[in-house]
Amino acid sequence: MKVIGFAGYSGAGKTTLVEALVALMKARGLKVSVIKHAHHHFDVDREGKDSWRHRKAGAYEVLLASDQRMALMREYAQPTQVSVHDMLAQLDPSVDWVLIEGFKHGDVPKIEVWRQQQDRLNKGKTLEPLFPHDAMVLAVVTDDPDQLPAAPAQPVLDLSQPQTVLQWLLAHADTLEYKN
Template structure:
């Protein structure tokens, strides 16, 4: 499987780009998964539902499946800071691409998502894992770069660039042990 991260500050457009890349890659016949870093306590279940009740009763893991979906919820007894590599180990190995949102300080190859209007600094000059910049303001990039500059508003073009450069994003979990 191939793995690429999307790094950028809140409000830069990471979620929108990832959301648009999913169908752009799927239209090329590729299976896509997403790994997202969530802050704070979050929930995907709803109070009163069976899986919520099992989790609230103290189950360490709850696995729910139907003919269309499988969900795994794991409750940590103590706070656990998982790395992106821990989460990638949970991904179904038959996917073609994993799009990682968040984990901006990880050692994965990443595309920086940057908007001049955000007034936030760029990360690419100090992060050797950033291999391209997706922006809506290429002329406003504060530092010149030899990295590819992709159009943030052209998800199909970004998907094409990813596919054309796919070999470079092949994930080798052994390299991160």
């Protein structure tokens, strides 16, 4: 399987880009998995449902399965940092691609998604790009290259052209093969 991360600040457009790439890859007959970083407390089942009741009763893991999907929920007694590699190990190894959204400091190859308007969404903080100092950033995707805080040494791709991002990924597929 090939693995690529999409890193960037809130509001940069990571989710929209990953969504478009999944659809484009699926249209090409590729099998794609996604790992998404979530913040702290989140739920995938609803209060009162059997799976929710099992978790609330103290189950360490609850696996839901039907003829159309499967979901595994695991409860940690203490806050636990799970690495991207731990999550990759949970996935079906027969997938063609894994797109990882978030985990900007993860040690996997990644594309940085940068949009100037993200400053407003991040409470006016000065946001430092990853690409100048993170060797794992292989390309930068942006809606306005002139607004990048520095000139990247990496290729710059157009955020509004997910097909071009896909072409770049396919051209570099051999270097994105997961080896862990």
